[in-house]
Amino acid sequence: EVQLVESGGGLVQPGGSLRLSCAASGFTISTSWMDWVRQAPGKGLEWVASINEDGSAKDYVDSVKGRFTVSRDNAKNSLSLQMNSLRVEDTAVYYCASEYINGHWGQGTLVTVS
Amino acid sequence: QAVVTQEPSLTVSPGGTVTLTCGSNTGAVTRGRYPYWFQQKPGQAPRTLIYDVDHKHSWTPARFSGSVLGGKAALTLSGAQPEDEADYYCMLLFDRARVFGGGTKLTVL
Numbered sequence: 710e711v712q713l714v715e716s717g718g719g720l721v722q723p724g725g726s727l728r729l730s731c732a733a734s735g736f737t738i739s740t741s742w743m744d745w746v747r748q749a750p751g752k753g754l755e756w757v758a759s760i761n762e763d764g765s766a767k768d769y770v771d772s773v774k775g776r777f778t779v780s781r782d783n784a785k786n787s788l789s790l791q792m793n794s795l796r797v798e799d800t801a802v803y804y805c806a807s808e809y810i811n812g813h814w815g816q817g818t819l820v821t822v823s
Numbered sequence: 824q825a826v827v828t829q830e831p832s833l834t835v836s837p838g839g840t841v842t843l844t845c846g847s848n849t850g851a852v853t854r855g856r857y858p859y860w861f862q863q864k865p866g867q868a869p870r871t872l873i874y875d876v877d878h879k880h881s882w883t884p885a886r887f888s889g890s891v892l893g894g895k896a897a898l899t900l901s902g903a904q905p906e907d908e909a910d911y912y913c914m915l916l917f918d919r920a921r922v923f924g925g926g927t928k929l930t931v932l
Contacts, residue, residue, distance in 0.1 A: 744921065746869075746923075753910075753912065753923060753924075753925050753926045754861070754863075754869060754912050754914075754923045754926070755923060756914070756920070756921040756922065756923055759919065759921060766919070768919040768920060768921075770920070771824065804868060804869070806869075806871075808874070809874055809875065810874070810878075812870075812871035812874060812880045813871075814868045814869055814870060814871070815868065816868050817868055
C-alpha cells in the first residue's frame with residue numbers, strides 16, 4: 710500500500726520553529742519532485758515548496774522564502790520541511806505530495822502558530 | 824505573482840456533464856503550464872485526478888477528463904455521481920513556482 714505520512718506538527722508561538730517530516734512507503738520518492746502544500750482552516754490549497762528528484766533544485770512561495778527549507782533523504786525515502794520564524798498566518802494543515810506520475814498525498818499534519 | 828482563477832461553485836445533475844475551468848491572469852493557459860486537477864472531499868486530504876493536462880492516475884474514475892480549451896485548462900465530468908460532490912482545485916506551473924486556483928465547489932443535485 711502506498712502511503713505518505715506527515716509528522717511534526719503542533720502548537721508553537723510566533724517566532725518559533727518546527728520541523729515537519731514525511732515518510733513514504735509503498736513507492737520510492739527518488740523518482741519524483743516532491744511538494745509541501747498547506748491549507749489554512751476553511752481555506753483553499755496553497756503551494757509552499759518543491760524539491761526535485763535529487764534535491765539540487767528547491768522552490769518556495771514568496772511568503773516563506775528565507776524562513777522555510779525543504780530537504781529530502783532518498784535513502785530514507787523521506788521529505789522534510791524546516792520552518793523557522795513562524796507567523797500566525799502559517800497556521801494550516803501541511804500536506805506532502807508527490808508530483809506527476811506518482812501523484813500521492815499524505816493525510817496532513819496541523820501546524821498552529823499562536 | 825500569477826493568479827489562477829476557477830469558478831467558485833457549480834451545480835450538476837446526477838448523470839449530467841459539467842466542465843470546470845482554470846484560467847490565468849498572465850494569459851492563455853497552454854500545455855506548457857502542465858495543469859493538474861485535484862479533488863478534495865470534506866475532512867479528507869486532496870487527491871490528484873489529472874496531471875499534465877490529461878493524464879489520469881489509476882484511481883481516477885474514467886468519467887473525469889482533462890483538456891486545454893479556449894485558453895483555459897478544463898476538467899470535464901461526464902455522468903456525474905453523488906460521490907463526485909467535492910471541492911476541485913487546479914494547479915498551474917509558472918517557471919518552477921506552482922500556483923493553485925481558489926477551488927470550485929461542485930454540487931451534484
